[in-house]
Amino acid sequence: MTINEIRTKYLEFFKERGHAVIPSASLVPQNDPTTLFTGSGMQPLLPYLLGKDHPEGKRLVDSQKSFRAEDIEEVGDNRHTTFFEMLGNWSLGDYFKKEQLSWFFEFLTDELGLDPSRLYVTTFIGDEKSGIPRDTESAAIWKDLFSKKGIDAREVVIGSGEDGYRLGMQGGRIFYYDAKKNWWSRAGTPDNMPAGEPGGPDSEVFYDFGTLHDLKFGRECHPNCDCGRFLEIGNSVFMQYIKNPSTSSGRSSFSKLPRQNVDFGGGLERLAAATAENPDVFATDAFRDILELLSHFSGKAYDDSRYTRSFRVIADHVRAAVFMLVAGVLPSNTERGYVLRRLIRRAALHAGNIGTGDKDAADSMLVRAAIITIEKYKNAYPELSGEEAYENIRREIWKEEVQFGKTLEKGMREFEKLATKGHVSGEAAFTLFTTYGFPFEMTQELAHERGLDVDERTIFSLKHFK
Incomplete structure (x- = not known):
């Protein structure tokens, strides 16, 4: 299935369910000096998720152009890209977990034709010290959805990502992870949130490509394993709670938000890889x-x-x-x-x-x-x-x-001189940048490819000085 077909199917699916199709925001954020690029579907809609009324109503859907500069060095494996499209749908105080999880599961299995036996899900394990309960509501919804497809969805408690490498799959279908994996707020985990900040649990869906587990990543495989067997294809965030002011003893607590929202994001290229049953996103028609x-x-x-x-x-x-x-x-x-x-x-x-x-x-x-x-x-x-x-x-x-091209040849000659010394200093990298137009990152990459020692600390400080 092509990316254009998947995008169209997604927008039409949610339009039929009362969602207004809104255009993608610009890749260059408007009125947001805190970031260079739009990096998610949520970013342009954050004011509405925090309480502002959207002119198109309470149900929205789009495909958002997104870019993440932090992934530049990761490009080269079979799943990381800098630019991507994020399919998204939102409920601004309207529907909640039951509708969201049911609709996404229906879209995956009935519209895209994915085999439900290849789907695995994660939910929030809870945070006892903050008084936030385990998200058994989402788990129960998933359990029912899988049951209707003839699949017994066993629940497994994992905890942290590191725990996953120790505990493994255990025959599970629904996995509970901690706040680092299955909680969203602008400030991160519940303990880092200031009073008055909204947040909530999320529930991710992973596609199992069935590849053999690579032991270099850990003893056991699990949905959040980095070995390549599982690929996250969608995440539903449930903005359900608001943090209360701490008590005199310093204890924090959370209350239910009066207006609870849904924010969903699913990578278009990753969904295309799943429909092709190929973990390489570069094998999709987006790049073919x-x-x-x-x-x-x-x-x-x-x-x-x-x-x-x-x-x-x-x-x-x-x-x-x-x-x-x-x-x-x-x-x-x-x-x-x-x-x-x-x-x-x-x-x-x-x-x-x-x-x-x-x-x-x-x-x-x-x-x-x-x-x-x-x-x-x-x-x-x-x-x-x-x-x-x-x-x-x-x-x-x-x-x-x-x-x-005009500077590359000269710059490479200078780099080769450095290579004979077996070390690249920060000052040498700075000269390559200012004189020959070599980005610092390119000098670092070439040095690593040649196995050269690099003065990373000085390069880092010079990069930020410039």
């Missing part, structure tokens, strides 16, 4: 055409482990760059522009790794990949339509690629 382009012109195979990471970095970073550019971000050495510059330059470096370095715009793999992205998404996101958007994206990517 770009990978085929790169394979054709490089003569390299995506599944050749020597090049897989480069294929993934190029595909992810170009897609992210396209959506940043159409949001008005331009490459620079500060803030959003620096993140965009870093993405394009990393993609260009990896294009060289697979032998597709380019001499003109017509041959640029990055520009061609950007055009594929525009064609893939322009119907869902009209801002990508039209000659102006096309020309701007093409021009800015090629301009940055050319600028980087």
Whole structure:
């Protein structure tokens, strides 16, 4: 099933259940100086989750463009991307757990056709010291939903993620985890929340790809294991509580919110991977055409482990760059522009790794990949339509690629000199950045790939000084 088909099915499913379809907010947050990019579906709707009335009503649904810069270094495995679409639906004081969990389960099994025996869920274990009970309500709903599919859903108490590696699956279907895994508030766990702050338990759904457990991650596998067997495909947050002022003895407590809300988020690309029964999100149609382009012109195979990471970095970073550019971000050495510059330059470096370095715009793999992205998404996101958007994206990517190419050769020569010494100092990394345009992160990555010792602490301080 394609990402366009899944997105359309999701929006229509909840529209039929009384939800207003709202457009995606900009990738560049409006009136929010605390963050560079929109990183979740919840972010633009937070004022309404905290009590403000939404002009479209109490039931909302959308697909939100999202970007998380902290995942840049993680790109290269089979599940991390920087840019992604987050499918979301919200209840602002209307329906609650029964409707939300039932509808999402119906969407997964009846609309997407996922095998319910491949689905596992987690709920909140409770917090005794804060007086917050175990979320047995969600567990009971899940138990009934699985039962209707002929599945006996056994409940298993895990606790922390570390406990999961010790306790394992135990034949369970519904798993209780602690606040680090199954609680949401802006401040984190209940003990970190200030008085007056709302929060609540969440319930995640994982898809089981059935791959063998990798013991390097822990003795036993469990839904929150990082070995790759399980992939989280959706999370329902139930904003149910508000924290009370502490007592004179310092004890904290929580009360039920008068208006309880639902916030759901599910990664579109992850849902597509589940429908394909393939844990590699880059094998979905979101990236497939770009990978085929790169394979054709490089003569390299995506599944050749020597090049897989480069294929993934190029595909992810170009897609992210396209959506940043159409949001008005331009490459620079500060803030959003620096993140965009870093993405394009990393993609260009990896294009060289697979032998597709380019001499003109017509041959640029990055520009061609950007055009594929525009064609893939322009119907869902009209801002990508039209000659102006096309020309701007093409021009800015090629301009940055050319600028980087002029400094790359000199910078690499300087880096090779450092490599002979077996150590990269913070001062040397700073010189590579200021003189040759090498982002600090690129110097670190190259050093790690060569097994060189790196002065991480000095590089960190210099990065923040700049």
